[in-house]
Amino acid sequence: MSNARPVDNFVDRPTFVTHLECGLSGERYAADQLHGLSRAGRPLLVRYDLEGLQGAVSKDDLRQRPADIWRYREFLPVRRTENIVSLGENMTPLIEAPSLRAGTGGLFIKDEGRLPTGSFKARGLCLAVSMAKELGIARMAIPTNGNAGAAMAAYASRAGIEAYVFCPEDTPEVNVREIAAQGAKVWRVNGLINDCGKIVGAGKEPMGWFDCSTLKEPYRIEGKKTMGLELAEQFAWSLPDIIFYPTGGGTGLIGMWKAFQELKAIGWITGKLPRMVVVQSTGCAPIVKAWKDGVEHADLWPNAHTVASGIRVPAAVGDFLMLRAVRESGGFAIAVDDDAILAARNEVSRREGFLMCPEGAATFAAYQQAARDERLSPDETAVLFNCASGLKYELPRADASIDLTKPLDFDAMKKA
Amino acid sequence: MSNARPVDNFVDRPTFVTHLECGLSGERYAADQLHGLSRAGRPLLVRYDLEGLQGAVSKDDLRQRPADIWRYREFLPVRRTENIVSLGENMTPLIEAPSLRAGTGGLFIKDEGRLPTGSFKARGLCLAVSMAKELGIARMAIPTNGNAGAAMAAYASRAGIEAYVFCPEDTPEVNVREIAAQGAKVWRVNGLINDCGKIVGAGKEPMGWFDCSTLKEPYRIEGKKTMGLELAEQFAWSLPDIIFYPTGGGTGLIGMWKAFQELKAIGWITGKLPRMVVVQSTGCAPIVKAWKDGVEHADLWPNAHTVASGIRVPAAVGDFLMLRAVRESGGFAIAVDDDAILAARNEVSRREGFLMCPEGAATFAAYQQAARDERLSPDETAVLFNCASGLKYELPRADASIDLTKPLDFDAMKKA
Structure with a gap:
């Protein structure tokens, strides 16, 4: 009898946040205070004392720690261990898929x-809710296409924070139900995610909630940054050559790009960074259009629609940060249609037994399209992001049955 | 451009299987050959050269490797790295739940x-399919309450092995669909899992498939054994005091107990092993009855029914191995009813934001019951196993909605 405890769950470690700055204007904001958007109406980015960080932790240290996002604690903003709100954010696997290669020498899927x-979404909301706890927030609200709301509901309940969630009425049914089951209040709205965002904005005063919308809250990026940190560590502090990322609000793309900059600044990675590829749907492709038009900001996409509801985001406040990452990295932006998305999901699932979500499947469709367009090279290793469990989405019914009151018909089985 | 590759994915490592032996009679069988049940009609257990193993790997070695089941390669039966069929079997997190404690000083949920x-089920089927590949099997069949069939479908498709799956007609809908989506042939059967098992048995000759039923195949236990290895490593090579395990076929319970014996034999753990607790449903509790009756084998449970379909297993070929583990460990067997299971799921979900599957929720209900029965001690640390994602199971509908054509009513929201 020992009251046994797991290893390193969670030890206190130093953190190195110095300040926040506006992603557009560079204006500085104090750390450890409540912030939404900058005065310019743009996302705030968290800045660190990278020199201090570099002296405090080594690659070897990391390898000794449990394989979850908190192994990167020095790169994250939570000051006090007691404020970490965790549901077990394990490092996600890289699954090799040689049979699906098209145009690159290596192909891996990171299964989020x-x-x-x-x-x-757990990465970002885990950090957002932990920081909300640290900053004393009692009530949060979020517009969502499903998964972000589910993540916020879970972490907020665990933290004892009240959660309000607004989603389009055609959000996947399981998302709406899990949000409610996980203790949040949830409403179906006859509009899109930006309409839901307006409700959250309008309620700030009367409801006194904190607006946890994508990039209107500074710490979700820091959580998503761990995708880039993991990828670097998993690839032995080199990096893959090209990353296909399903892009709605773009927090993950911006977060990974920020991770790579920070790792480069402390000398843990060197050389060329991966080409960052924005993957959207032809039914909602504002960033693809802006990239093609060579502009810094994207127009609102009218009549947005796609089966990949997670990337149905008609307007994104971090558009310029996404476009900057794509351009600086020598990447590109590409849209695929719903037929290609569903065909990609079915192909990967049947051939590799790996059930992707529609948004993840969009990255495989985009990868195939990029191969046909001769944008890939056999010298390259590609990574696709599967951003959610495929189990959350409608699958075709399978209707074969056996009636035990009748003799077994193995001949029929052979022909099935 | 580097054709970058992930760290250690997968390096060749020695393996140490010497032979298999009947779990009941101890009769020996050759390694590296195709086996089903023993001649006594009982499960085969894989035996290792533990001395050789001990000399080949250290606890420190393990910590340097990626956090997945293949870090325990020396404890596993796959000889050739090329036969590993992997979909990324990451170490699963231990989630602390202090607010749910009742009777023990520590409480953790291992989220499988x-x-x-x-x-x-992925643990067992990953090993079973890898060994099937190693042994040249071309076609496999399995009876399932859902998750085992889904896991076999996925790994078999990835390995290029044909898969036939038979499930009760009231198996959770998402399971049937994912099995088909992942490339297997699946039938709904108007019976229970033992009826499905009879179809698999009857088809061995005419269909030429390998019977992958629980414990009729020797390697699923080895996969499940990794739960015990992980737990030991996560608890710094001590162990928790009591483990609540949702028990159908019992592979996991038997596998963990086998892991603890092997770790003890090589001196990596010492002292008292955890009390092993079999958790079943009052609607299907053959092992609980056998434990109470003090017998070695369980009778078939008539008219089995429970919302926790994964533990609706009226008869288990490894009954005596489960009962042995419970008795040797000083544990017990306990049944909870469906109302308690659903209440437990709702409580954990709303309070901790953690959505358990019904079988996992049964372990929390059993833990609460054990506390009321004064079977727990504040000196103890308990671990509950959540065996599957809660997203696979029906959740209550949430119906609140907002009509954007009308003014927003924040007063109504406050009252929601």
């Missing part, structure tokens, strides 16, 4: 469906 | 829903 609440 | 196909 393994995180709490079954999606990569 | 993070594995490929969203359940702990």
